[in-house]
Amino acid sequence: MIPCRSWLLFLVLMVAVPALAQEDDEQRVQEQPNGRDPAGEGETVPAGVAIADTTVLENTGLFFDCQNTPEAGIRANVTKLNYYGRLTNTVKATQNGSVSTTFNWGYDNFRRQEKTVETRSARGTYRSGDVLPFTMSMDAGTDWSEDLTVNSSGNENQNKRKTRRAGINASKSQLHTGPLVHSLNAGWFYNDQEAINQEQRNDFDNGEFSGALRSGVPLAQGIRLATRLYGIKRDGNSLLADFESPSSTTGDTLGAGVYYKRTRFTGLVTVSQASFDRSYLDYRRDSNGLIDTTNLDPGMEKVVRELEKKDALELKWDNTMNFGRLKLISKLSHKTGSQDYAISGVGLKEKSDDLVDLALGIAVSRRDSLTVKYQYKWGWDDQTFSGGTAPRGKQYKKNRDFSFIWDRDLFTRTTFQLRYNTNLSQDIAENEFNENDRDRLSEDLSGKLSGRFGWFTTSLLASYQNIDDVAIRATRSANNNSKGTYEVAPKYTIKFSDRLTLNQTFRMYIQFQDYVYSDLEGSSKDDTYNKRGNLATSVTFKPNERLSATVKHTYNKKYNGNRTSTDSAGNDYYRKVQDQTLNRIDLAFSYYATEWLTLDTATYRTKDTVDRFSANNSVSERYSGELWIGGIIDKSWGPPDRPLVLQGGIKRFLAYGPNVTDTSSDYWEADVLMRWMF
Amino acid sequence: MHRFNLIRCGALILLLATILPVLGGCLFKSREPEPPSTSSIQYLPRNSASSVWENCRLSMVNKDAGGWDTNVAEDFVYLVDSEAREAYPGAHWDNWGKETEMGFINNWYGANVTIEADLLDTEYNTPIGDGSLAQWDLIYFITVSSHTTDPPSVTNYRGRAELEFTLQGSYWYLSLWRDLNGEEDPETGNLLGTMGMLRGAFRP
Numbered sequence: 001m002i003p004c005r006s007w008l009l010f011l012v013l014m015v016a017v018p019a020l021a022q023e024d025d026e027q028r029v030q031e032q033p034n035g036r037d038p039a040g041e042g043e044t045v046p047a048g049v050a051i052a053d054t055t056v057l058e059n060t061g062l063f064f065d066c067q068n069t070p071e072a073g074i075r076a077n078v079t080k081l082n083y084y085g086r087l088t089n090t091v092k093a094t095q096n097g098s099v100s101t102t103f104n105w106g107y108d109n110f111r112r113q114e115k116t117v118e119t120r121s122a123r124g125t126y127r128s129g130d131v132l133p134f135t136m137s138m139d140a141g142t143d144w145s146e147d148l149t150v151n152s153s154g155n156e157n158q159n160k161r162k163t164r165r166a167g168i169n170a171s172k173s174q175l176h177t178g179p180l181v182h183s184l185n186a187g188w189f190y191n192d193q194e195a196i197n198q199e200q201r202n203d204f205d206n207g208e209f210s211g212a213l214r215s216g217v218p219l220a221q222g223i224r225l226a227t228r229l230y231g232i233k234r235d236g237n238s239l240l241a242d243f244e245s246p247s248s249t250t251g252d253t254l255g256a257g258v259y260y261k262r263t264r265f266t267g268l269v270t271v272s273q274a275s276f277d278r279s280y281l282d283y284r285r286d287s288n289g290l291i292d293t294t295n296l297d298p299g300m301e302k303v304v305r306e307l308e309k310k311d312a313l314e315l316k317w318d319n320t321m322n323f324g325r326l327k328l329i330s331k332l333s334h335k336t337g338s339q340d341y342a343i344s345g346v347g348l349k350e351k352s353d354d355l356v357d358l359a360l361g362i363a364v365s366r367r368d369s370l371t372v373k374y375q376y377k378w379g380w381d382d383q384t385f386s387g388g389t390a391p392r393g394k395q396y397k398k399n400r401d402f403s404f405i406w407d408r409d410l411f412t413r414t415t416f417q418l419r420y421n422t423n424l425s426q427d428i429a430e431n432e433f434n435e436n437d438r439d440r441l442s443e444d445l446s447g448k449l450s451g452r453f454g455w456f457t458t459s460l461l462a463s464y465q466n467i468d469d470v471a472i473r474a475t476r477s478a479n480n481n482s483k484g485t486y487e488v489a490p491k492y493t494i495k496f497s498d499r500l501t502l503n504q505t506f507r508m509y510i511q512f513q514d515y516v517y518s519d520l521e522g523s524s525k526d527d528t529y530n531k532r533g534n535l536a537t538s539v540t541f542k543p544n545e546r547l548s549a550t551v552k553h554t555y556n557k558k559y560n561g562n563r564t565s566t567d568s569a570g571n572d573y574y575r576k577v578q579d580q581t582l583n584r585i586d587l588a589f590s591y592y593a594t595e596w597l598t599l600d601t602a603t604y605r606t607k608d609t610v611d612r613f614s615a616n617n618s619v620s621e622r623y624s625g626e627l628w629i630g631g632i633i634d635k636s637w638g639p640p641d642r643p644l645v646l647q648g649g650i651k652r653f654l655a656y657g658p659n660v661t662d663t664s665s666d667y668w669e670a671d672v673l674m675r676w677m678f
Numbered sequence: 679m680h681r682f683n684l685i686r687c688g689a690l691i692l693l694l695a696t697i698l699p700v701l702g703g704c705l706f707k708s709r710e711p712e713p714p715s716t717s718s719i720q721y722l723p724r725n726s727a728s729s730v731w732e733n734c735r736l737s738m739v740n741k742d743a744g745g746w747d748t749n750v751a752e753d754f755v756y757l758v759d760s761e762a763r764e765a766y767p768g769a770h771w772d773n774w775g776k777e778t779e780m781g782f783i784n785n786w787y788g789a790n791v792t793i794e795a796d797l798l799d800t801e802y803n804t805p806i807g808d809g810s811l812a813q814w815d816l817i818y819f820i821t822v823s824s825h826t827t828d829p830p831s832v833t834n835y836r837g838r839a840e841l842e843f844t845l846q847g848s849y850w851y852l853s854l855w856r857d858l859n860g861e862e863d864p865e866t867g868n869l870l871g872t873m874g875m876l877r878g879a880f881r882p
Contacts, residue, residue, distance in 0.1 A: 112815070112840065113858050117760075147760055149859045152800065152817060152838060157859075157869060159760065197764070198869055287826040288789050289879040290833050291765075291871075345826065385826055395788055400705055424706045427743070427784055434788045436743055439708035469744050470708045476742060477711040478718035485847075511848055517714050528723065530848030556810075558848055560725055578725055582809045608809025624808035658805040659813045 063099065065092040073648070073673035078664050081109045096129030111663045114150035119143070133172070139189075140166035161195040167208070185212040191236075204247060206236025219258070227256045240281035243303040251276040267319035276310040287345035287385045307342035325364075331357040347386035353379035371405040380430075393433035398426045410449075417448045437472035458492040480516040485509065499542045507534040527563035529574055532556065538586075546592045556582035579611040596635040603627040606657070624657020630669070641677070648672030721745060724850045727812035727843035728804070731797055734852060738795040738820070741787040743780070751844060751851035752776050759837070759857040762874025769881045781882025789880065792830075794821040799836065810845040817861055820873065836861040837872030 067090050075082040084106040091099045101124045108117040123141035147159040167189030175182040192205040210232040218224050234249040257270035284304050286292040293302040314335045321328040335353045339346075359373045380394040403421040410416050421444040428437055446463035465485040471477045491505040509532045518527055538552035558581075561574040588602035605625040612618045630651030636643040650670040719740050722729035730749050737745030756774040763771050770778060798804070800817035807813075817838050823830040838861055842854035857872040 113838070115859070149760075151859055151861050151869070153862050155862065155869075159764070197761070286824050286831045286833075288791070288824055290822070290824070290875070292831050292833060294833075294868075395784075397784075402706065422706050424708065426709070427788075429788065434790075436741070436784065436788050437709075438744060440744075440747070441706060441708045468708055469748070470711050471742070471744055472709055472711050474712040474715035476744070478714035478716055479721065479742065479744060480711055480714075509847060515718070516711075517718070520714065532848045560723060560848070577723075580725075580809070606808055606810075610809075620806075622806070622808060657808045659808055659811060661803050661813075661815070664813075 062094050063091045066090075067677060069675060069677045071673060071675040074670055075672075076668050076670040078653075078667050078669070079110065079112055081111065083107045093126075093129060093131075095131045097131055098125075098127045098129065100125050111667070115148065117145065117147045119145045134170050135172065136168065136170045138168050140164075157198060159195075159197040161193065161197075164190075164192040166190050180215050180217045182213060182215045186210070191234075200241040202240050204236060204238040206234045206247065206249075208232065208234045222262045223258065223260045225256070225258050227254075229254055238281045240283075240303050243281055243301070245281050245305050247278075247280045249276070249278045249280075264322050265319065266322075267317065270314075270316045272314050274310075274312045276308075278306075278308045278310075280306055280308070282306040282344070285341075285344040285346060287347070287383075289344065289346045292345075304343045306344060309340045310338070312337040325362060327361045329357075329359045331355065341386065343386070345386045346383070347388060348384040349381065350383075350391075351379065351381040353377070367409045369407045371403075373401070373403045375399075375401045382430075393430040395434075396426070396428040396430065398424075398428070400424045413453055414449070414451045417450070419446045419448075420444070432473070435473040435475050438476075439468070439470040439472065441468045441470070442466065455495045456492065459490070461487070461489040461491075463487045463489075478517055478520075481513055482516065483511060483513045485511040501540045503536075503538045503540075505534075505536045507532075509533070527572070529559075529561050529563075531559045531561075533558075548590045550586070550588045552586040554582070554584045554586075556580075556584075558582075575613075577613055579613070581607075581609045583607045593631075597631060597633050599631045600651075601627070601629045622658055624655075624659065626653060626655040626657075628653045628669075633672075643677060645675045646672075647675075719745060721748075724749065727807055727814065727850055730843055730850045730852050731814075731841070735795050735797045738793045738797075741791075741793060743783050743787050746783045747780060749852055750776060750779060751846055751853040753853060754779055754851075755854050756877065757854070757856040758874040758877070759859055759872050761860055762857065762872055762878055765871070765875060766878025766881065769878050774877070778882060782877050782880050785880040785882060786876060790825045792823045792825070794823075795819075802838075807843065812843040812850075814841040814843070815839075816841070818873070820876070822876065834863055834870050835873055835876060836863060836870040837874070839872070 069086075069088040071084075071086040071088075073084050075084070084104070086105075087101075087103045089101045093099055102122070104119070104121045106117075106119040108115075110116070121141065121143040123139070126138045128136040142162070142164045144162045145160070148156055149159070150156045167187060169185070169187040171183065171185040173183035175184065187208075187210045189208040190205075191208060193203055195202040210230070212228065212230040214226070214228045216224055216226040230251075230253040232249065232251045234247075236247055238245060238247040251274070253272065253274040255270065255272035257268055259268045260266065281303055283291045283293055284296065284300070284302055296302060312335070314333065316333045317331070319328075319330050321330075333353075333355045336351070338348065338350045340348045354377070356374075356376045358375070359371065362370045364370055376399070378396065378398040380396045382394045383392045384390070385392065401421070401423045403419070405420075406418045408416045421442075423442045424439065426437075426439050429435075442465065444463070444465045446461060448459060448461045450459040451457065463486075465483075465487075467483045468480075469482075470480050487507065487509045489505065489507040491503075493501065493503045495501050511530045513528045513530075515527055533556070535555045536552065537554075538550060541549045541551075543549075558579070559576055560578040561576045563572050564575045565573045567573070584604060584606040586602065586604045589600070591599045593599055603626065606623065608622045608624075610620050628651045630649060632649045634647050636645045638644050648671050650668065650672060653664075653667050653669060655665055719736050719742055721733045721736055724730055724733065733745055733749045736742070737749065754776045756779060758769075758771045758774070763769075796819045798816060799819040802815040802817075804814045804816060805812055815838075817836060820835040821832060822835070823832045838858045840854070840856040840858060841852065843850050844853045845851075846853075855873075857874045860869055860871050862868065863870050
């Protein structure tokens with residue numbers, strides 16, 4: 001482990017090296033007689049200018065091309081105000097090396113709650129480039145944050161965290177042993193955290209070593225075998241709520257795959273296995289994994305030394321077959337995993353997931369194409385509670401999905417598309433260990449006719465959807481229902497000229513909801529219907545190259561009703577219970593003032609009228625609206641290689657209506673950044 | 679032309695071979711349910727944000743995953759608070775959508791637990807909405823008793839959250855749940871976790 005002072009020294013060096021390098025280069029320039037440029041081309045350069053302009057420095061030293069980029073910005077919206085600043089410094093080093101440092105600062109002030117978050121970070125990196133026979137990088141960084149939140153009782157909670165990480169990483173690629181090609185990577189890092197939340201400490205420090213080996217070999221033309229091996233080991237100490245203990249992590253991953261690309265077949269077959277062992281301090285948890293420090297027996301500690309083991313295995317086969325007009329894409333996978341806790345009430349959790357995904361596309365003729373897709377996902381999870389002798393029972397989740405799309409060019413400029421989709425999702429509890437067995441079956445059929453005739457485009461959509469919600473167990477099935485929806489939606493766009501466009505969409509929609517057991521005693525659910533009509537009209541007008549205006553009107557009419565009776569012929573009768581009308585007008589202007597400035601403004605006004613029909617009829621009317629004014633700026637000053645840039649958008653919002661609160665009636669939305677490079 | 683006909687015949691055979699089993703119900707047929715032994719859960723019609731939130735509560739206390747599925751939008755997003763994110767760093771917090779949410783609900787409801795929920799413990803702002811959007815700010819209080827031990831271990835969750843309900847098609851749905859911070863237990867004064875802690879523990 002590195003003592004704290006060592007990595008602090010490392011960080012100081014990371015910061016100092018670029019500055020020293022710049023000083024060296026400046027000194028070299030100053031040493032040139034009569035202010036001549038260092039390349040000795042004979043051009044006389046005023047000494048003062050050469051010192052300030054680092055870009056003319058020679059690039060043959062150890063360090064050169066120092067670039068500083070200070071940035072500052074502000075982001076504001078209805079929820080928070082964020083100020084931030086960043087200073088990035090990069091210096092190129094000899095033989096493609098580099099040194100960089102970054103400092104960040106941020107401050108969030110939340111508008112809808114009493115909360116502030118301040119963050120600071122510093123990071124330094126050195127990359128060796130081609131100096132060594134392998135690639136080496138050294139990193140050191142620290143992150144600090146403080147979150148102060150005041151709850152509704154007026155009590156403040158401080159959540160403060162400071163993390164530090166420093167270390168070295170080395171890698172080498174293109175290592176050949178016979179036909180095998182390898183790449184090697186090894187890293188060593190030191191991690192440290194000091195944190196406090198709800199007055200409880202959560203600290204740790206550890207050393208980390210990791211290594212990875214990737215190898216590949218061509219088996220035949222277009223077929224390649226690749227393997228990977230990764231291992232990591234961490235060791236250190238941790239402190240949680242005044243309890244102290246050693247902590248460790250050991251992990252490894254092993255993977256192999258065959259990748260192929262032949263004339264008609266492309267794909268891969270892979271297998272990977274990963275395992276992880278962790279020993280750490282944690283709060284005592286119940287069988288659901290919830291922190292449980294209030295229901296402890298006398299003498300039981302609230303913090304425990306947990307031992308967690310994780311294992312995972314994945315097999316995958318992806319394949320694409322291409323036979324001219326016919327293309328079949330298939331994906332098969334199988335995943336299993338387990339997670340075992342020594343102390344937590346969760347105990348052992350196991351899971352398995354399988355997938356079959358098939359997609360077939362056929363270009364039947366120049367006018368027709370057909371796509372058929374089928375997907376089946378099934379999986380389960382199981383749990384053996386800590387101290388339990390038998391598993392809880394598997395909770396299965398199955399999902400089947402089938403879709404079919406037929407596209408056909410009916411006439412010149414007229415196309416037709418038919419879509420069908422059906423989906424069945426099922427939750428199944430083995431041995432009925434819970435009552436939540438449930439099926440949802442949906443079917444969706446739609447046809448769309450589209451025409452494009454130069455200045456006039458139009459489409460007509462007709463669709464039908466049915467959803468069955470089926471709870472299987474007797475304790476849950478009383479609410480089983482079926483929803484049928486019919487929809488017709490024509491739409492057209494007329495482009496009168498490049499300056500004037502009219503668009504109109506009409507949507508008519510009705511949904512019936514039938515409760516399967518609504519006639520049984522004990523069930524008072526009424527079957528219902530919902531009708532809705534929607535007409536949206538918008539006009540876009542561009543009187544000149546700079547100004548654009550859009551006017552939009554939306555009209556919505558909605559009825560809800562309940563079934564009252566069914567006659568002997570099976571006809572249902574409904575009673576209207578609610579009638580709602582929504583009218584909304586939108587108006588928007590955009591003005592392109594200059595190359596770097598665009599001004600925008602928009603407003604809307606809504607009227608919502610609701611009639612409720614019952615023993616006491618009622619009518620309510622509500623109005624709401626909003627106006628915002630803003631602009632977008634993108635401006636830079638100075639030479640292209642050292643610009644001062646100002647970018648951003650800013651808007652002021654003014655709103656009224658039933659939703660509007662003190663914080664949303666008048667606020668700014670902004671994202672403004674100022675950056676300088678030198 | 680002869681080749682085109684072959685392809686067309688092949689496509690037709692393939693189509694029939696794949697569609698017929700599907701339409702015939704061989705692969706896509708739901709199981710036969712048991713007739714109900716209990717009265718139905720009295721879910722409210724989803725014609726307002728408050729009905730949807732009450733349905734979420736009914737789904738929790740009855741452990742009815744179907745109720746949650748029906749009331750949560752397909753584009754549902756959950757945004758975790760910083761405490762829960764820190765406590766469960768392995769969860770997929772940055773893309774927690776409907777599928778992950780239903781995985782969590784199935785795991786939670788499937789566990790041997792009973793749930794008590796007061797989802798309107800403290801209401802800061804729970805407007806009726808502007809016709810297609812309602813934004814709420816509230817504190818909820820949930821008690822989970824795990825029966826795998828005797829006596830059961832009881833854990834409380836109390837959190838402040840921002841919610842968004844949207845009108846999609848003909849129905850209202852819960853479409854955004856943003857946990858802001860944990861709140862204190864009114865009885866003990868201990869700082870409790872949000873539902874992010876539950877989501878982390880029962881994540882799929």
